[in-house]
Amino acid sequence: QKEVEQNSGPLSVPEGAIASLNCTYSDRGSQSFFWYRQYSGKSPELIMFIYSNGDKEDGRFTAQLNKASQYVSLLIRDSQPSDSATYLCAVKVPSGGYNKLIFGAGTRLAVHP
Amino acid sequence: DGGITQSPKYLFRKEGQNVTLSCEQNLNHDAMYWYRQDPGQGLRLIYYSQIVNDFQKGDIAEGYSVSREKKESFPLTVTSAQKNPTAFYLCASSIKDYNEQFFGPGTRLTVL
Numbered sequence: 001q002k003e004v005e006q007n008s009g010p011l012s013v014p015e016g017a018i019a020s021l022n023c024t025y026s027d028r029g030s031q032s033f034f035w036y037r038q039y040s041g042k043s044p045e046l047i048m049f050i051y052s053n054g055d056k057e058d059g060r061f062t063a064q065l066n067k068a069s070q071y072v073s074l075l076i077r078d079s080q081p082s083d084s085a086t087y088l089c090a091v092k093v094p095s096g097g098y099n100k101l102i103f104g105a106g107t108r109l110a111v112h113p
Numbered sequence: 114d115g116g117i118t119q120s121p122k123y124l125f126r127k128e129g130q131n132v133t134l135s136c137e138q139n140l141n142h143d144a145m146y147w148y149r150q151d152p153g154q155g156l157r158l159i160y161y162s163q164i165v166n167d168f169q170k171g172d173i174a175e176g177y178s179v180s181r182e183k184k185e186s187f188p189l190t191v192t193s194a195q196k197n198p199t200a201f202y203l204c205a206s207s208i209k210d211y212n213e214q215f216f217g218p219g220t221r222l223t224v225l
Binding site: 004010031032034036042043044046049055057088091092096098099101103104105106 | 146148153156157158161185205210213214216219
């Protein structure tokens with residue numbers, strides 16, 4: 001069974017701090033990795049994707065990938081109360097000639113003033 | 114504006130009824146997907162389609178059916194065979210199956 005694991009949280013951080021969200025995956029054939037943000041009652045919104053080992057930065061967000069350790073993380077710098085949401089990690093895997101996303105259950109982030 | 118639309122936003126179904134959820138995109142994406150989300154759980158793939166007139170079962174296809182007669186449209190029917198259909202249903206699309214997916218606003222289905 002291909003799995004994506006995330007700590008459900010809540011992860012509570014003070015405003016202005018760095019929030020670190022982590023994700024592990026089981027399928028070594030995984031090709032690409034995605035982070036989605038989901039506000040309560042809303043649909044997921046793509047924040048970042050990463051394909052290669054190392055770091056990828058976009059504004060206050062940094063995605064980190066370590067394929068050897070099967071680990072992907074998302075760092076949010078200068079956290080704001082508006083960042084409070086559930087963050088979903090998704091991993092793209094080959095499946096029967098196609099590619100599909102496997103989602104983790106998400107980590108709930110709470111940024112307090 | 115380009116995007117993905119889903120309708121209705123809320124849907125109530127009586128036991129034994131079939132219902133159809135609409136998903137339309139004007140992004141010219143080839144691939145479309147249906148997911149189901151239950152509280153505290155990740156998204157689970159129901160069906161996906163890479164091209165018109167072709168679709169594949171996902172991980173939880175039992176009790177659901179789809180069609181892909183047009184590139185822009187990928188409706189999902191929840192049949193009476195689906196024993197626990199109450200959930201948040203999300204449609205997504207991507208340029209190709211190896212690209213990032215974008216989601217519609219979702220349909221919340223409740224069985225009365």
